[in-house]
Amino acid sequence: MNPQIPDRSFVERAVADADVNVLRMALFQATRDADIAAVRAERVAGAVADSVEFSTEDTALIRSKAVEYLMSGDTADVDTVLSTEEIDDLILMAEARALAPDKLVMRRRILSLPEWPFQRERPETVSVPDGYSVAIIGAGFSGIAMGVQLARLGIPFTIYERRSEIGGVWSINTYPDVRVDTLSASYEYSFEKKYPWSEYFARQSEVREYLDHVARKYGVFEHMVFDADVTSAKFDDAAKTWTLTVASADQTPLTVVANVVVAASGLFATPRELPIEGVAGYSGRIVHTTEWNDSVEYAGKNVAIIGNGSTGVQLLSKVASEAASVSVYQRTPQWISPRAKYGEAISDELQWLFQTMPFYWNWNKYVAGLANNDLRELLIADEQWIADGGVVNKRNDAMREMLLGYIRAQVNGREDLIEKLVPDYPPMTRRPVVDNQWYASLTRDNVELVTTPIERLTETAVETSDGVAREADLIIAAVGFQTEKFLWPTEYIGEGGVSLEQVWNVQGAQAHLGMSVPGFPNMFMLYGPNSQPVASGAGLPIWLETWCAYIADGILEMLEKGYDSVSVRREAFEHYNEQLHKEAGRLIYLSQTSATEKNYYVNKWGRMQVSAPWDGEEYFAMCVHPRLSDFEFQHAKTK
Known part of the structure; x- marks a missing residue:
C-alpha cells in the first residue's frame, strides 16, 4: 500500500462524509468513468431551492468507486485545461438540468479551475509611471x-x-x-x-x-x-x-x-446607536456587539439583548447558557431558518479528501452555491397565484409553510411563543437570518421573549411601554449597522x-x-x-x-x-x-x-x-x- 494513503476504513469514512453530488462530479472529471456518467441524477423541487438527488443504489456506486479510486493512489492532479464545451457539459451534469448559454458564463468561473479565474493580467503594452499610486x-x-x-x-x-x-x-x-x-x-x-x-x-x-x-x-x-x-x-x-x-x-x-x-x-x-431614552442614566453596562471584548461578563448576570437580527440570533444561545436571566427584546419578528451542518466541524477524513481528491474542492465550491442560483424565483409575485388565494408565489408560500413548521418544532408547539414569532410579511422580504438555537433558547426557564416596545432605560432596568421594568446588569445592543x-x-x-x-x-x-x-x-x-x-x-x-x-x-x-x-x-x-x-x-x-x-x-x-x-x-x-x-x-x- 502507498504509505501516503490512510487505511481503508479512513478512506471509507472520508467518502461517507462527502457530498454525493460533489463526489460524483470530482470522480467523473478525474476518471471519465462511464458507470459514473450513466448515474441518473434527479432534480427535486424544494421549498427554498431545488436539490440534486440520487437513488440509494447509485449513491452506493459513487461512494464505492470513489473509495477504489482513492485507494489506488493514482490521484495526481489531472490536467485542468478543459474546453468551454467540456466545462459546460460538466455544469449541466452537476445541476441536472438544461441551462441557456447566457446562464453559464459566470458558472464556468465559479468552478475555479484556472489558478486565477477572475483576475486581470497586465498587458505588455501597459507601463506604470513613476510615483503612480x-x-x-x-x-x-x-x-x-x-x-x-x-x-x-x-x-x-x-x-x-x-x-x-x-x-x-x-x-x-x-x-x-x-x-x-x-x-x-x-x-x-x-x-x-x-x-x-x-x-x-x-x-x-x-x-x-x-x-x-x-x-x-x-x-x-x-x-x-x-x-x-x-x-x-x-x-x-x-x-x-x-x-x-x-x-x-x-x-x-x-x-x-x-x-x-x-x-x-x-x-x-x-454601528447603529441604541435609540432609547435614558441611556445616559443607566448604571449598568451597555455593549454594542461591535464593542465586544474579553472584559464583557455575562455569566450569572441579568442580561438584556436588544435586537433579533443575525447578531442577536447568533449570540443568544451562548449567553443564555451562562447568564442568570436573559430578556430578549424583539421589535419585528424575523424569518429565521436552519442551515444544515451549522456549527459542525469538518472531519479530519473530509479534510484529507479536500486535499487529496482532484477537483473535489472545485466542485464543493460550486455545489455550495447551487441553492442560491434560483432564489430570485422567491422574490417575484405570481399574480395568478395571488388571485387564487396565495400570498406571493408557489415557492415563497412553500418556504413560509416550511419555516412555520420549523418554528413550531423548535419551541415545542408553545402557542404563546408562536404567536409572537411569526412575521406578518413574506420570507425573503428582509435579510434571511440563520438559526443558532435561537428559537430553542427561548424555551429555557431563564429566557423571556419581550415584544412590548421599549419605553426607556431606568438606572437599573429596561422599561417597556406597559410599565414593566426588567432588571438588567448588562445590555447587549444587537441593533446592527447604519x-x-x-x-x-x-x-x-x-x-x-x-x-x-x-x-x-x-x-x-x-x-x-x-x-x-x-x-x-x-x-x-x-x-x-x-x-x-x-x-x-x-x-x-x-x-x-x-x-x-x-x-x-x-x-x-x-x-x-x-x-x-x-x-x-x-x-x-x-x-x-x-x-x-x-x-x-x-x-x-x-x-x-x-x-x-x-x-x-x-x-x-x-x-x-x-x-x-x-x-x-x-x-x-x-x-x-x-x-x-x-x-x-x-x-x-x-x-
Whole structure:
C-alpha cells in the first residue's frame, strides 16, 4: 500500500462524509468513468431551492468507486485545461438540468479551475509611471481583494486601515458565537485553493486568520498602514489626483496624494446607536456587539439583548447558557431558518479528501452555491397565484409553510411563543437570518421573549411601554449597522468641491454598477450601493474579485492610453439606475406585503439600496468588463 494513503476504513469514512453530488462530479472529471456518467441524477423541487438527488443504489456506486479510486493512489492532479464545451457539459451534469448559454458564463468561473479565474493580467503594452499610486481604504475582504489584483498587475498601492489589525468586520465583531452565515466554501476567494476551514460555517477568528493568511501570501500585507483613519479625500480638478487626509494613531494628520482611490470600507462599518431614552442614566453596562471584548461578563448576570437580527440570533444561545436571566427584546419578528451542518466541524477524513481528491474542492465550491442560483424565483409575485388565494408565489408560500413548521418544532408547539414569532410579511422580504438555537433558547426557564416596545432605560432596568421594568446588569445592543451610510465617515469631495454626501442626500446612495458616481473621477467603491445580486451561486468574495477586475480594467485603460482620469458619464449612470429601480419594482422588497419601513434593504426614499435586482449571471455580464463608452477619459490640465 502507498504509505501516503490512510487505511481503508479512513478512506471509507472520508467518502461517507462527502457530498454525493460533489463526489460524483470530482470522480467523473478525474476518471471519465462511464458507470459514473450513466448515474441518473434527479432534480427535486424544494421549498427554498431545488436539490440534486440520487437513488440509494447509485449513491452506493459513487461512494464505492470513489473509495477504489482513492485507494489506488493514482490521484495526481489531472490536467485542468478543459474546453468551454467540456466545462459546460460538466455544469449541466452537476445541476441536472438544461441551462441557456447566457446562464453559464459566470458558472464556468465559479468552478475555479484556472489558478486565477477572475483576475486581470497586465498587458505588455501597459507601463506604470513613476510615483503612480492607488489608495485603498479598508483592510477587510474588499480591500484585500483589491490589493491582490493590483499586486498581480504591478501597480503600486497602499491600504489604509483605521483599526490596528486586518479583517474589517471580522476584526470588529468578536461577540459570542459570531460566524459566517453562508458555507465557508462560498465565503472564500477563488484563487486561494483548498484552504483548510475547520467548520462548515467558519467562526470569526478563523475568518480573520484566513484574511491575514491571504494578505501575507499574496504580497498585500506589506502595503497596509494600520491605525490610519482616512477622514477626507478631495479630488484635484486640474491635477486629476486625490488628496487624502489621514489621521494616524498619534492623531497627527498626514496628507497623501493618490492617482486613484478605492473605497473598501464595506457595508457593515458604522454601528447603529441604541435609540432609547435614558441611556445616559443607566448604571449598568451597555455593549454594542461591535464593542465586544474579553472584559464583557455575562455569566450569572441579568442580561438584556436588544435586537433579533443575525447578531442577536447568533449570540443568544451562548449567553443564555451562562447568564442568570436573559430578556430578549424583539421589535419585528424575523424569518429565521436552519442551515444544515451549522456549527459542525469538518472531519479530519473530509479534510484529507479536500486535499487529496482532484477537483473535489472545485466542485464543493460550486455545489455550495447551487441553492442560491434560483432564489430570485422567491422574490417575484405570481399574480395568478395571488388571485387564487396565495400570498406571493408557489415557492415563497412553500418556504413560509416550511419555516412555520420549523418554528413550531423548535419551541415545542408553545402557542404563546408562536404567536409572537411569526412575521406578518413574506420570507425573503428582509435579510434571511440563520438559526443558532435561537428559537430553542427561548424555551429555557431563564429566557423571556419581550415584544412590548421599549419605553426607556431606568438606572437599573429596561422599561417597556406597559410599565414593566426588567432588571438588567448588562445590555447587549444587537441593533446592527447604519447601512445607509455607505463609505461613512470618510468625506469624499469630487469635482467642483461637491461632496458625495451632498449627492446622496437627494435620493439616497446610488452608483453605476455599485462602483462609480459621476463627478468623482478616479474613485471606485467596493460593496457600494446595489452591489450584490439577489440570487447568485457566487459568494461575496467572488463578487469582490469581479468588481476588482472591473476597476483594474479602468485603471489599465487609463495607463495604456495615457489618460489621467476616468469618470462614469452621467447619462450612463442615470440609465443604469433607471433600469435598476424598474427591475427592483418587480421584487417583493417594495411590495405592499413587505415590511419596508423596518428593512435595511430599502432606504427612506423607498428605493432598494443594498442589492442588485438581477440574478447573478445577468449582473455578471454587466460587471465582467467596463463598457468604455460609459466613461469619460481626460488628461490633467497641469501637464
